[in-house]
Amino acid sequence: xxxxxxxxxxxxxxxxxxxxxxxxxxxxxxxxxxxxxxxxxxxxxxxxxxxxxxxxxxxxxxxxxxxxxxxxxxxxxxxxxxxxxxxxxxxxxxxxxxxxxxxxxxxxxxxxxxxxxxxxxxxxxxxxxxxxxxxxxxxxxxxxxxxxxxxxxxxxxxxxxxxxxxxxxxxxxxxxxxxxxxxxxxxxxxxxxxxxxxxxxxxxxxxxxxxxxxxxxxxxxxxxxxxxxxxxxxxxxxxxxxxxxxxxxxxxxxxxxxx
Amino acid sequence: xxxxxxxxxxxxxxxxxxxxxxxxxxxxxxxxxxxxxxxxxxxxxxxxxxxxxxxxxxxxxxxxxxxxxxxxxxxxxxxxxxxxxxxxxxxxxxxxxxxxxxxxxxxxxxxxxxxxxxxxxxxxxxxxxxxxxxxxxxxxxxxxxxxxxxxxxxxxxxxxxxxxxxxxxxxxxxxxxxxxxxxxxxxxxxxxxxxxxxxxxxxxxxxxxxxxxxxxxxxxxxxxxxxxxxxxxxxxxxxxxxxxxxxxxxxxxxxxxxx
Numbered sequence: 001x002x003x004x005x006x007x008x009x010x011x012x013x014x015x016x017x018x019x020x021x022x023x024x025x026x027x028x029x030x031x032x033x034x035x036x037x038x039x040x041x042x043x044x045x046x047x048x049x050x051x052x053x054x055x056x057x058x059x060x061x062x063x064x065x066x067x068x069x070x071x072x073x074x075x076x077x078x079x080x081x082x083x084x085x086x087x088x089x090x091x092x093x094x095x096x097x098x099x100x101x102x103x104x105x106x107x108x109x110x111x112x113x114x115x116x117x118x119x120x121x122x123x124x125x126x127x128x129x130x131x132x133x134x135x136x137x138x139x140x141x142x143x144x145x146x147x148x149x150x151x152x153x154x155x156x157x158x159x160x161x162x163x164x165x166x167x168x169x170x171x172x173x174x175x176x177x178x179x180x181x182x183x184x185x186x187x188x189x190x191x192x193x194x195x196x197x198x199x200x201x202x203x204x205x206x207x208x209x210x211x212x213x214x215x216x217x218x219x220x221x222x223x224x225x226x227x228x229x230x231x232x233x234x235x236x237x238x239x240x241x242x243x244x245x246x247x248x249x250x251x252x253x254x255x256x257x258x259x
Numbered sequence: 260x261x262x263x264x265x266x267x268x269x270x271x272x273x274x275x276x277x278x279x280x281x282x283x284x285x286x287x288x289x290x291x292x293x294x295x296x297x298x299x300x301x302x303x304x305x306x307x308x309x310x311x312x313x314x315x316x317x318x319x320x321x322x323x324x325x326x327x328x329x330x331x332x333x334x335x336x337x338x339x340x341x342x343x344x345x346x347x348x349x350x351x352x353x354x355x356x357x358x359x360x361x362x363x364x365x366x367x368x369x370x371x372x373x374x375x376x377x378x379x380x381x382x383x384x385x386x387x388x389x390x391x392x393x394x395x396x397x398x399x400x401x402x403x404x405x406x407x408x409x410x411x412x413x414x415x416x417x418x419x420x421x422x423x424x425x426x427x428x429x430x431x432x433x434x435x436x437x438x439x440x441x442x443x444x445x446x447x448x449x450x451x452x453x454x455x456x457x458x459x460x461x462x463x464x465x466x467x468x469x470x471x472x473x474x475x476x477x478x479x480x481x482x483x484x485x486x487x488x489x490x491x492x493x494x495x496x497x498x499x500x501x502x503x504x505x506x507x508x509x510x511x512x513x514x515x516x517x518x
Contacts, residue, residue: 097445185442
Protein backbone atom coordinates (compact mmCIF):
# COMPACT_ATOMS: atom_id res chain seq x y z
CA UNK A 1 0.00 0.00 0.00
CA UNK A 2 1.41 3.38 -0.90
CA UNK A 3 2.39 5.45 2.11
CA UNK A 4 -0.37 8.04 1.98
CA UNK A 5 -3.13 5.52 1.30
CA UNK A 6 -4.23 5.32 4.93
CA UNK A 7 -4.74 9.08 4.90
CA UNK A 8 -6.86 8.74 1.77
CA UNK A 9 -8.93 5.92 3.27
CA UNK A 10 -9.62 7.90 6.43
CA UNK A 11 -10.57 10.97 4.42
CA UNK A 12 -12.83 8.96 2.11
CA UNK A 13 -14.72 7.48 5.07
CA UNK A 14 -15.08 10.95 6.52
CA UNK A 15 -16.50 12.24 3.25
CA UNK A 16 -19.00 9.39 3.13
CA UNK A 17 -20.03 9.99 6.73
CA UNK A 18 -20.64 13.67 6.06
CA UNK A 19 -22.64 12.90 2.93
CA UNK A 20 -24.82 10.46 4.83
CA UNK A 21 -25.67 12.96 7.56
CA UNK A 22 -26.96 15.40 4.96
CA UNK A 23 -28.77 12.84 2.85
CA UNK A 24 -30.68 11.43 5.80
CA UNK A 25 -32.08 14.89 6.51
CA UNK A 26 -33.70 15.01 3.09
CA UNK A 27 -34.74 11.40 2.52
CA UNK A 28 -38.51 11.03 2.16
CA UNK A 29 -38.99 14.68 3.05
CA UNK A 30 -40.93 16.97 0.72
CA UNK A 31 -38.52 18.84 -1.53
CA UNK A 32 -38.37 20.55 -4.88
CA UNK A 33 -37.15 18.62 -7.89
CA UNK A 34 -35.45 20.58 -10.65
CA UNK A 35 -35.29 19.50 -14.24
CA UNK A 36 -31.88 19.47 -15.89
CA UNK A 37 -31.33 19.15 -19.60
CA UNK A 38 -30.85 15.38 -19.26
CA UNK A 39 -34.09 15.25 -17.27
CA UNK A 40 -32.64 13.54 -14.24
CA UNK A 41 -34.01 14.96 -11.02
CA UNK A 42 -31.54 16.98 -9.06
CA UNK A 43 -32.30 17.59 -5.48
CA UNK A 44 -31.23 20.13 -2.94
CA UNK A 45 -29.64 17.24 -1.11
CA UNK A 46 -27.48 16.47 -4.13
CA UNK A 47 -26.06 19.98 -4.25
CA UNK A 48 -25.67 20.34 -0.51
CA UNK A 49 -23.69 17.11 -0.28
CA UNK A 50 -21.38 18.03 -3.13
CA UNK A 51 -20.70 21.48 -1.65
CA UNK A 52 -19.80 19.84 1.64
CA UNK A 53 -17.52 17.20 0.11
CA UNK A 54 -15.71 19.76 -2.04
CA UNK A 55 -15.19 22.04 0.95
CA UNK A 56 -13.64 19.22 2.97
CA UNK A 57 -11.24 18.20 0.21
CA UNK A 58 -10.33 21.80 -0.57
CA UNK A 59 -9.48 22.35 3.08
CA UNK A 60 -7.45 19.19 3.58
CA UNK A 61 -5.95 18.50 0.16
CA UNK A 62 -5.53 21.87 -1.55
CA UNK A 63 -3.67 20.57 -4.59
CA UNK A 64 -5.93 17.63 -5.39
CA UNK A 65 -8.35 17.94 -8.28
CA UNK A 66 -12.11 17.52 -7.86
CA UNK A 67 -14.77 16.33 -10.30
CA UNK A 68 -18.39 16.47 -9.20
CA UNK A 69 -21.77 15.98 -10.83
CA UNK A 70 -23.12 19.39 -9.90
CA UNK A 71 -20.20 21.79 -9.71
CA UNK A 72 -17.82 20.66 -12.42
CA UNK A 73 -14.08 20.17 -12.43
CA UNK A 74 -11.31 21.69 -10.34
CA UNK A 75 -8.03 20.86 -12.03
CA UNK A 76 -5.45 18.90 -10.07
CA UNK A 77 -2.05 20.38 -9.27
CA UNK A 78 -0.64 16.96 -8.43
CA UNK A 79 -1.49 13.41 -9.53
CA UNK A 80 -4.68 13.07 -7.46
CA UNK A 81 -8.30 13.80 -8.33
CA UNK A 82 -11.37 13.15 -6.21
CA UNK A 83 -14.59 12.32 -8.00
CA UNK A 84 -18.01 12.66 -6.34
CA UNK A 85 -21.50 11.60 -7.22
CA UNK A 86 -23.40 12.91 -4.19
CA UNK A 87 -26.52 10.90 -4.94
CA UNK A 88 -26.18 8.20 -7.58
CA UNK A 89 -29.72 7.09 -8.35
CA UNK A 90 -31.55 10.36 -7.84
CA UNK A 91 -34.83 8.86 -9.09
CA UNK A 92 -34.62 6.19 -6.41
CA UNK A 93 -33.85 8.87 -3.84
CA UNK A 94 -36.85 10.91 -4.98
CA UNK A 95 -39.30 8.01 -4.75
CA UNK A 96 -37.86 6.76 -1.46
CA UNK A 97 -36.20 3.54 -2.60
CA UNK A 98 -32.96 2.96 -0.68
CA UNK A 99 -30.80 1.72 -3.55
CA UNK A 100 -29.26 5.11 -4.33
CA UNK A 101 -25.87 5.94 -2.87
CA UNK A 102 -23.02 8.35 -2.54
CA UNK A 103 -20.04 7.55 -4.75
CA UNK A 104 -16.57 8.73 -3.79
CA UNK A 105 -13.49 7.95 -5.84
CA UNK A 106 -9.85 8.91 -5.79
CA UNK A 107 -7.87 8.72 -9.01
CA UNK A 108 -4.10 8.81 -9.42
CA UNK A 109 -3.14 10.09 -12.86
CA UNK A 110 -6.68 9.36 -13.99
CA UNK A 111 -6.76 5.76 -12.75
CA UNK A 112 -9.08 4.94 -9.83
CA UNK A 113 -7.19 3.74 -6.74
CA UNK A 114 -9.97 4.07 -4.15
CA UNK A 115 -13.75 3.84 -4.35
CA UNK A 116 -16.66 4.00 -1.92
CA UNK A 117 -20.32 3.18 -2.37
CA UNK A 118 -22.26 4.40 0.64
CA UNK A 119 -25.97 3.72 1.24
CA UNK A 120 -26.73 5.87 4.25
CA UNK A 121 -30.33 4.78 4.86
CA UNK A 122 -29.40 1.10 5.13
CA UNK A 123 -26.11 2.01 6.80
CA UNK A 124 -24.16 -0.03 4.25
CA UNK A 125 -20.81 0.90 2.76
CA UNK A 126 -18.35 -0.71 0.36
CA UNK A 127 -14.75 0.46 0.12
CA UNK A 128 -12.31 -0.77 -2.49
CA UNK A 129 -8.63 0.18 -2.56
CA UNK A 130 -6.15 -0.75 -5.26
CA UNK A 131 -4.43 -4.06 -4.49
CA UNK A 132 -6.47 -4.62 -1.32
CA UNK A 133 -9.54 -6.75 -0.61
CA UNK A 134 -12.85 -4.92 -0.84
CA UNK A 135 -14.50 -4.36 2.52
CA UNK A 136 -18.22 -4.16 3.32
CA UNK A 137 -19.58 -2.72 6.51
CA UNK A 138 -21.52 0.11 8.02
CA UNK A 139 -20.18 3.61 8.57
CA UNK A 140 -16.70 4.66 9.55
CA UNK A 141 -16.60 3.08 13.00
CA UNK A 142 -18.20 -0.26 12.28
CA UNK A 143 -16.45 -3.52 11.66
CA UNK A 144 -15.71 -4.19 8.05
CA UNK A 145 -15.25 -7.60 6.49
CA UNK A 146 -13.79 -8.63 3.14
CA UNK A 147 -16.33 -9.69 0.52
CA UNK A 148 -15.97 -11.70 -2.66
CA UNK A 149 -18.02 -12.13 -5.80
CA UNK A 150 -19.28 -15.59 -6.75
CA UNK A 151 -17.90 -17.82 -9.49
CA UNK A 152 -20.15 -17.85 -12.55
CA UNK A 153 -18.62 -18.90 -15.84
CA UNK A 154 -21.79 -19.53 -17.83
CA UNK A 155 -23.90 -16.64 -19.08
CA UNK A 156 -27.07 -18.75 -19.09
CA UNK A 157 -26.90 -19.04 -15.31
CA UNK A 158 -25.70 -15.48 -14.68
CA UNK A 159 -27.74 -12.88 -12.82
CA UNK A 160 -27.63 -9.71 -14.89
CA UNK A 161 -28.68 -6.18 -14.01
CA UNK A 162 -29.09 -2.85 -15.76
CA UNK A 163 -30.67 0.34 -14.48
CA UNK A 164 -32.93 0.91 -17.43
CA UNK A 165 -33.81 -0.64 -20.77
CA UNK A 166 -33.65 2.83 -22.31
CA UNK A 167 -29.92 2.64 -21.89
CA UNK A 168 -29.32 -0.71 -23.50
CA UNK A 169 -32.34 -0.94 -25.74
CA UNK A 170 -30.56 -2.50 -28.68
CA UNK A 171 -29.02 -5.22 -26.54
CA UNK A 172 -31.50 -6.11 -23.83
CA UNK A 173 -33.50 -8.59 -25.84
CA UNK A 174 -30.30 -10.44 -26.74
CA UNK A 175 -29.21 -10.39 -23.12
CA UNK A 176 -32.58 -11.71 -22.07
CA UNK A 177 -32.29 -14.51 -24.60
CA UNK A 178 -28.91 -15.42 -23.10
CA UNK A 179 -29.85 -15.46 -19.44
CA UNK A 180 -33.03 -16.26 -17.55
CA UNK A 181 -32.15 -13.68 -14.96
CA UNK A 182 -32.21 -10.02 -15.92
CA UNK A 183 -33.26 -7.52 -13.30
CA UNK A 184 -33.81 -3.79 -13.71
CA UNK A 185 -33.10 -0.81 -11.53
CA UNK A 186 -30.83 -0.74 -8.56
CA UNK A 187 -28.41 2.13 -9.22
CA UNK A 188 -24.94 1.93 -7.66
CA UNK A 189 -26.21 -0.59 -5.11
CA UNK A 190 -26.14 -3.24 -7.83
CA UNK A 191 -22.36 -3.01 -8.13
CA UNK A 192 -22.14 -3.61 -4.41
CA UNK A 193 -24.31 -6.70 -4.80
CA UNK A 194 -21.75 -8.17 -7.20
CA UNK A 195 -19.22 -8.16 -4.35
CA UNK A 196 -21.69 -10.01 -2.11
CA UNK A 197 -22.24 -12.76 -4.68
CA UNK A 198 -25.81 -11.66 -5.42
CA UNK A 199 -25.38 -10.35 -8.95
CA UNK A 200 -22.96 -11.57 -11.62
CA UNK A 201 -22.95 -8.60 -13.98
CA UNK A 202 -24.04 -4.99 -14.24
CA UNK A 203 -24.27 -3.55 -17.74
CA UNK A 204 -24.66 0.17 -18.27
CA UNK A 205 -24.15 2.81 -20.90
CA UNK A 206 -24.40 6.59 -21.02
CA UNK A 207 -22.59 7.00 -17.72
CA UNK A 208 -20.52 9.97 -16.71
CA UNK A 209 -17.15 9.67 -14.97
CA UNK A 210 -18.70 10.21 -11.52
CA UNK A 211 -21.20 7.37 -12.19
CA UNK A 212 -18.60 4.61 -12.69
CA UNK A 213 -15.14 5.67 -11.50
CA UNK A 214 -15.63 4.55 -7.87
CA UNK A 215 -16.52 1.04 -8.99
CA UNK A 216 -13.33 -0.58 -10.37
CA UNK A 217 -11.44 -0.72 -7.03
CA UNK A 218 -14.56 -2.17 -5.38
CA UNK A 219 -15.27 -4.78 -8.06
CA UNK A 220 -11.62 -5.73 -8.63
CA UNK A 221 -10.89 -6.04 -4.92
CA UNK A 222 -13.76 -8.50 -4.53
CA UNK A 223 -12.39 -10.81 -7.19
CA UNK A 224 -14.41 -9.41 -10.06
CA UNK A 225 -13.50 -7.48 -13.18
CA UNK A 226 -14.54 -4.20 -14.69
CA UNK A 227 -14.09 -2.81 -18.17
CA UNK A 228 -15.66 -0.78 -20.93
CA UNK A 229 -17.63 -2.36 -23.78
CA UNK A 230 -14.37 -2.83 -25.69
CA UNK A 231 -12.92 -4.80 -22.80
CA UNK A 232 -10.51 -2.06 -21.73
CA UNK A 233 -9.89 -0.97 -18.13
CA UNK A 234 -11.85 2.06 -16.97
CA UNK A 235 -10.20 5.37 -16.26
CA UNK A 236 -11.34 8.93 -15.80
CA UNK A 237 -11.74 9.40 -19.56
CA UNK A 238 -13.63 6.21 -20.42
CA UNK A 239 -16.71 6.57 -22.60
CA UNK A 240 -19.31 5.59 -19.98
CA UNK A 241 -20.14 2.19 -21.48
CA UNK A 242 -19.47 -0.05 -18.54
CA UNK A 243 -19.42 -3.74 -17.69
CA UNK A 244 -18.93 -4.97 -14.12
CA UNK A 245 -18.44 -8.69 -13.56
CA UNK A 246 -18.22 -10.96 -10.57
CA UNK A 247 -16.32 -13.52 -12.66
CA UNK A 248 -14.06 -12.52 -15.55
CA UNK A 249 -15.11 -15.74 -17.31
CA UNK A 250 -18.30 -13.92 -18.36
CA UNK A 251 -16.39 -11.10 -20.05
CA UNK A 252 -16.19 -12.31 -23.64
CA UNK A 253 -19.68 -13.85 -23.55
CA UNK A 254 -21.23 -10.52 -22.63
CA UNK A 255 -18.97 -8.31 -24.76
CA UNK A 256 -19.93 -10.38 -27.79
CA UNK A 257 -23.56 -9.43 -27.21
CA UNK A 258 -22.82 -5.77 -26.52
CA UNK A 259 -20.84 -5.30 -29.74
CA UNK B 260 -65.12 -1.74 11.23
CA UNK B 261 -66.72 -5.15 11.18
CA UNK B 262 -66.61 -6.93 14.51
CA UNK B 263 -64.01 -9.57 13.71
CA UNK B 264 -61.68 -7.15 11.93
CA UNK B 265 -59.46 -6.63 14.96
CA UNK B 266 -58.93 -10.40 15.11
CA UNK B 267 -57.98 -10.38 11.44
CA UNK B 268 -55.56 -7.46 11.90
CA UNK B 269 -53.83 -9.15 14.81
CA UNK B 270 -53.55 -12.40 12.91
CA UNK B 271 -52.22 -10.66 9.80
CA UNK B 272 -49.48 -8.93 11.80
CA UNK B 273 -48.59 -12.26 13.38
CA UNK B 274 -48.33 -13.87 9.95
CA UNK B 275 -46.05 -11.09 8.74
CA UNK B 276 -43.88 -11.36 11.84
CA UNK B 277 -43.48 -15.11 11.33
CA UNK B 278 -42.63 -14.67 7.67
CA UNK B 279 -39.99 -12.09 8.51
CA UNK B 280 -38.25 -14.34 11.01
CA UNK B 281 -37.85 -17.04 8.37
CA UNK B 282 -36.87 -14.70 5.55
CA UNK B 283 -34.12 -13.04 7.55
CA UNK B 284 -32.50 -16.45 8.08
CA UNK B 285 -32.12 -16.92 4.34
CA UNK B 286 -31.38 -13.39 3.14
CA UNK B 287 -27.95 -13.12 1.52
CA UNK B 288 -27.14 -16.67 2.53
CA UNK B 289 -26.06 -19.18 -0.11
CA UNK B 290 -29.06 -21.22 -1.25
CA UNK B 291 -30.31 -23.20 -4.20
CA UNK B 292 -32.50 -21.55 -6.80
CA UNK B 293 -34.98 -23.73 -8.63
CA UNK B 294 -36.33 -22.99 -12.05
CA UNK B 295 -40.07 -23.06 -12.48
CA UNK B 296 -41.83 -23.11 -15.79
CA UNK B 297 -42.21 -19.32 -15.71
CA UNK B 298 -38.51 -19.09 -14.88
CA UNK B 299 -38.90 -17.05 -11.75
CA UNK B 300 -36.52 -18.18 -9.02
CA UNK B 301 -38.20 -19.97 -6.19
CA UNK B 302 -36.27 -20.27 -3.01
CA UNK B 303 -36.38 -22.53 -0.06
CA UNK B 304 -37.30 -19.47 1.95
CA UNK B 305 -40.35 -18.93 -0.24
CA UNK B 306 -41.67 -22.42 0.44
CA UNK B 307 -40.80 -22.43 4.12
CA UNK B 308 -42.64 -19.17 4.70
CA UNK B 309 -45.76 -20.31 2.87
CA UNK B 310 -45.85 -23.58 4.81
CA UNK B 311 -45.62 -21.63 8.06
CA UNK B 312 -48.33 -19.11 7.12
CA UNK B 313 -50.72 -21.83 5.93
CA UNK B 314 -50.18 -23.82 9.13
CA UNK B 315 -51.00 -20.80 11.29
CA UNK B 316 -54.20 -19.99 9.39
CA UNK B 317 -55.26 -23.64 9.29
CA UNK B 318 -54.83 -23.83 13.08
CA UNK B 319 -56.65 -20.60 13.91
CA UNK B 320 -59.20 -20.21 11.14
CA UNK B 321 -60.10 -23.72 9.98
CA UNK B 322 -62.89 -22.68 7.62
CA UNK B 323 -61.07 -19.89 5.84
CA UNK B 324 -59.75 -20.48 2.36
CA UNK B 325 -56.07 -20.09 1.47
CA UNK B 326 -54.39 -19.17 -1.82
CA UNK B 327 -50.61 -19.26 -1.98
CA UNK B 328 -47.99 -18.96 -4.68
CA UNK B 329 -46.36 -22.30 -3.95
CA UNK B 330 -48.99 -24.63 -2.58
CA UNK B 331 -52.15 -23.72 -4.42
CA UNK B 332 -55.69 -23.18 -3.23
CA UNK B 333 -57.58 -24.45 -0.19
CA UNK B 334 -61.26 -23.73 -0.77
CA UNK B 335 -63.05 -21.55 1.74
CA UNK B 336 -65.99 -22.89 3.76
CA UNK B 337 -67.08 -19.38 4.68
CA UNK B 338 -66.72 -15.96 3.06
CA UNK B 339 -63.02 -15.50 3.90
CA UNK B 340 -59.89 -16.37 1.95
CA UNK B 341 -56.29 -15.56 2.86
CA UNK B 342 -53.86 -14.97 0.03
CA UNK B 343 -50.09 -15.20 0.48
CA UNK B 344 -47.10 -14.28 -1.59
CA UNK B 345 -44.29 -15.33 0.73
CA UNK B 346 -41.62 -13.44 -1.20
CA UNK B 347 -42.86 -11.01 -3.82
CA UNK B 348 -39.80 -10.04 -5.82
CA UNK B 349 -37.85 -13.26 -5.64
CA UNK B 350 -35.20 -11.94 -8.03
CA UNK B 351 -34.55 -9.03 -5.69
CA UNK B 352 -34.38 -11.44 -2.78
CA UNK B 353 -31.90 -13.62 -4.66
CA UNK B 354 -29.55 -10.76 -5.52
CA UNK B 355 -29.84 -9.19 -2.08
CA UNK B 356 -31.83 -6.06 -2.89
CA UNK B 357 -34.25 -5.25 -0.07
CA UNK B 358 -37.27 -4.25 -2.15
CA UNK B 359 -38.93 -7.68 -2.07
CA UNK B 360 -41.63 -8.30 0.50
CA UNK B 361 -44.17 -10.64 1.99
CA UNK B 362 -47.72 -10.00 0.83
CA UNK B 363 -50.66 -11.02 2.98
CA UNK B 364 -54.26 -10.39 2.02
CA UNK B 365 -57.66 -11.29 3.38
CA UNK B 366 -60.59 -11.39 0.99
CA UNK B 367 -64.30 -11.43 1.87
CA UNK B 368 -66.32 -13.00 -0.90
CA UNK B 369 -63.38 -12.44 -3.24
CA UNK B 370 -62.94 -8.75 -2.43
CA UNK B 371 -59.79 -7.70 -0.53
CA UNK B 372 -60.57 -6.18 2.89
CA UNK B 373 -57.07 -6.32 4.42
CA UNK B 374 -53.59 -6.17 2.95
CA UNK B 375 -50.04 -6.15 4.29
CA UNK B 376 -46.74 -5.43 2.56
CA UNK B 377 -43.88 -6.40 4.85
CA UNK B 378 -40.21 -5.72 4.13
CA UNK B 379 -38.45 -7.60 6.90
CA UNK B 380 -34.87 -6.50 6.17
CA UNK B 381 -35.72 -2.81 6.39
CA UNK B 382 -38.25 -3.50 9.13
CA UNK B 383 -40.97 -1.68 7.21
CA UNK B 384 -44.61 -2.69 7.01
CA UNK B 385 -47.74 -1.27 5.42
CA UNK B 386 -51.20 -2.40 6.50
CA UNK B 387 -54.40 -1.41 4.76
CA UNK B 388 -57.87 -2.29 6.00
CA UNK B 389 -61.13 -1.57 4.21
CA UNK B 390 -62.54 1.83 5.20
CA UNK B 391 -59.59 2.63 7.45
CA UNK B 392 -56.47 4.78 6.89
CA UNK B 393 -53.42 2.88 5.73
CA UNK B 394 -50.73 2.61 8.39
CA UNK B 395 -46.95 2.44 7.93
CA UNK B 396 -44.58 1.27 10.60
CA UNK B 397 -42.20 -1.45 11.63
CA UNK B 398 -43.25 -4.87 12.90
CA UNK B 399 -46.18 -5.72 15.10
CA UNK B 400 -45.10 -3.85 18.20
CA UNK B 401 -43.91 -0.61 16.67
CA UNK B 402 -45.83 2.61 16.40
CA UNK B 403 -47.75 2.94 13.20
CA UNK B 404 -48.74 6.20 11.58
CA UNK B 405 -51.25 6.95 8.82
CA UNK B 406 -49.75 7.70 5.42
CA UNK B 407 -51.18 9.44 2.36
CA UNK B 408 -50.29 9.54 -1.30
CA UNK B 409 -49.47 12.87 -2.93
CA UNK B 410 -51.73 14.88 -5.24
CA UNK B 411 -50.62 14.58 -8.86
CA UNK B 412 -53.18 15.33 -11.53
CA UNK B 413 -50.86 15.75 -14.51
CA UNK B 414 -49.25 12.72 -16.13
CA UNK B 415 -46.29 14.75 -17.38
CA UNK B 416 -45.19 15.39 -13.80
CA UNK B 417 -46.06 11.94 -12.50
CA UNK B 418 -43.46 9.48 -11.19
CA UNK B 419 -44.21 6.13 -12.80
CA UNK B 420 -42.88 2.68 -12.01
CA UNK B 421 -43.02 -0.81 -13.47
CA UNK B 422 -41.07 -3.89 -12.50
CA UNK B 423 -39.90 -4.76 -15.97
CA UNK B 424 -40.22 -3.54 -19.54
CA UNK B 425 -40.83 -7.13 -20.61
CA UNK B 426 -44.20 -6.83 -18.99
CA UNK B 427 -45.35 -3.62 -20.61
CA UNK B 428 -43.26 -3.65 -23.74
CA UNK B 429 -45.95 -2.34 -26.04
CA UNK B 430 -46.72 0.56 -23.75
CA UNK B 431 -43.50 1.67 -22.15
CA UNK B 432 -42.33 3.93 -24.92
CA UNK B 433 -45.69 5.72 -24.86
CA UNK B 434 -45.49 6.03 -21.11
CA UNK B 435 -41.99 7.40 -21.36
CA UNK B 436 -43.16 9.95 -23.89
CA UNK B 437 -45.85 11.05 -21.45
CA UNK B 438 -43.74 11.42 -18.34
CA UNK B 439 -40.12 12.33 -17.69
CA UNK B 440 -40.06 10.01 -14.72
CA UNK B 441 -40.26 6.27 -15.32
CA UNK B 442 -38.34 4.01 -12.95
CA UNK B 443 -37.90 0.25 -13.19
CA UNK B 444 -37.80 -2.52 -10.65
CA UNK B 445 -38.96 -2.25 -7.10
CA UNK B 446 -41.40 -5.13 -6.65
CA UNK B 447 -44.15 -4.74 -4.05
CA UNK B 448 -42.16 -2.02 -2.32
CA UNK B 449 -43.17 0.38 -5.08
CA UNK B 450 -46.83 0.17 -4.08
CA UNK B 451 -45.80 1.12 -0.57
CA UNK B 452 -43.94 4.12 -1.94
CA UNK B 453 -47.18 5.41 -3.47
CA UNK B 454 -48.61 5.68 0.02
CA UNK B 455 -45.57 7.70 1.15
CA UNK B 456 -45.94 10.19 -1.70
CA UNK B 457 -42.81 8.96 -3.48
CA UNK B 458 -44.37 7.37 -6.53
CA UNK B 459 -47.56 8.36 -8.34
CA UNK B 460 -48.31 5.20 -10.28
CA UNK B 461 -47.32 1.56 -10.56
CA UNK B 462 -48.24 -0.20 -13.79
CA UNK B 463 -48.00 -3.96 -14.07
CA UNK B 464 -49.31 -6.83 -16.13
CA UNK B 465 -49.04 -10.59 -15.97
CA UNK B 466 -49.64 -10.67 -12.24
CA UNK B 467 -51.23 -13.52 -10.32
CA UNK B 468 -53.81 -13.00 -7.60
CA UNK B 469 -51.20 -13.24 -4.85
CA UNK B 470 -49.11 -10.52 -6.54
CA UNK B 471 -51.77 -7.78 -6.41
CA UNK B 472 -54.62 -8.65 -4.06
CA UNK B 473 -52.98 -7.22 -0.91
CA UNK B 474 -52.54 -3.84 -2.58
CA UNK B 475 -56.04 -2.31 -2.97
CA UNK B 476 -56.73 -1.84 0.77
CA UNK B 477 -53.25 -0.29 1.16
CA UNK B 478 -53.52 2.06 -1.82
CA UNK B 479 -57.16 3.00 -1.23
CA UNK B 480 -56.60 3.65 2.47
CA UNK B 481 -53.82 6.10 1.65
CA UNK B 482 -56.05 8.19 -0.61
CA UNK B 483 -55.08 6.47 -3.83
CA UNK B 484 -56.94 4.31 -6.29
CA UNK B 485 -56.40 0.88 -7.75
CA UNK B 486 -57.98 -0.81 -10.74
CA UNK B 487 -57.37 -3.12 -13.66
CA UNK B 488 -56.49 -1.83 -17.13
CA UNK B 489 -60.21 -1.50 -17.89
CA UNK B 490 -60.64 0.75 -14.86
CA UNK B 491 -62.51 -1.83 -12.80
CA UNK B 492 -61.87 -2.59 -9.13
CA UNK B 493 -59.61 -5.53 -8.41
CA UNK B 494 -60.87 -8.73 -6.90
CA UNK B 495 -59.58 -12.24 -6.51
CA UNK B 496 -60.44 -13.07 -10.14
CA UNK B 497 -58.99 -10.01 -11.87
CA UNK B 498 -56.81 -10.60 -14.90
CA UNK B 499 -53.50 -9.42 -13.40
CA UNK B 500 -53.28 -6.19 -15.40
CA UNK B 501 -52.97 -3.69 -12.62
CA UNK B 502 -52.80 0.07 -12.14
CA UNK B 503 -52.09 1.63 -8.74
CA UNK B 504 -52.41 5.39 -8.39
CA UNK B 505 -51.68 7.93 -5.72
CA UNK B 506 -54.20 10.31 -7.29
CA UNK B 507 -57.28 9.09 -9.15
CA UNK B 508 -56.92 12.12 -11.44
CA UNK B 509 -54.24 10.16 -13.34
CA UNK B 510 -56.56 7.24 -14.02
CA UNK B 511 -57.97 8.11 -17.43
CA UNK B 512 -54.68 9.59 -18.66
CA UNK B 513 -52.84 6.33 -18.00
CA UNK B 514 -55.65 3.97 -19.04
CA UNK B 515 -55.79 5.75 -22.40
CA UNK B 516 -52.16 4.78 -22.98
CA UNK B 517 -52.58 1.22 -21.75
CA UNK B 518 -55.54 0.52 -24.04
